[in-house]
Amino acid sequence: MLDGVPDPTPHPGASIAALLVPWFAGAARPLPWRAADVSPWAVLVSEFMLQQTQVARVLPRWQEWIERWPRPAELAAAPPSEAVRAWDRLGYPRRALWLHEAATEIVERHGGVVPDDLDALLALKGIGPYTARAIAAFAYGARVPVVDTNTRRVLARAIEGRAEAGPPRVVHELAAMEAQLPVDAGSARIFNAAAMELGATVCTARSPRCEACPLAGSCAWRAAGYPEYEGPRAPRQARFAGSDREMRGMVMRELRGAHGPVARAELDALGADPERLERALDSLAADGLAVREAGGYRLP
């Protein structure tokens, strides 16, 4: 642009942190794990629960968990079965087992303190690239890019002008977020949270509320006239009704509700196809979520 000549057009690809950080101050939902006095452990628990699970469903379970197990050592001292029960119906119950295992590893290898180092976090069970970065950034204030499904969509739209992010390109997306990240660590932390918040509440997958978006004036997707997504799509998930996943869920509900072993006859009484039940029990046993014993099946 020429000196002194204001650019009247939108700015595709323009820096978005300067817009998102102030927006977040007024628009952020008051989520309890964002409070200033929340421990890194409490942040870690929230991140496990939030994997593929909506905020509204996590809120009550998170409150219970941190009151009951306020530090890693307390969860590690409890039997895994209690973690699985307290997980209730959050889904993907392996996460409860992994969280219990991570707590044990934190006690044994890190003196009961959640590590602040990316590699140490990645070495913990159930912690992958997203969660490790989220804990480093949100619990410890590290200046690292955090990229989740919301951030991927925001970057794809605002910067690349595409409707959807498409298949993950981890290296590219981390670099893109890094390029937008404010130099100051405190602002970087807010920006990471703000990008996720925008994707969750405004720049949503289905019906984006562009009229309420702080990036509307500089959004590349909007400037291009909202072109439809052309790239490859993820394969559709298998139908849930009648699936092994559904069967696993039914079995886990029975095991959580019982306080001793559940007899095989009670599981048969669920009325499922015997082969389907057998596959579910085998896979649950392989995952460590169900233990076979003489009286039937129980939680670990």
Added chain:
DNA sequence: GAGCCGTGGAA
């Protein structure tokens, strides 16, 4: 690296 892993809300 593709397939798999729960549950519930919204369109």
Added chain:
DNA sequence: TTTCCAAGGCT
């Protein structure tokens, strides 16, 4: 009703 999607990670 069906389908999509949700603060991913493991094998």
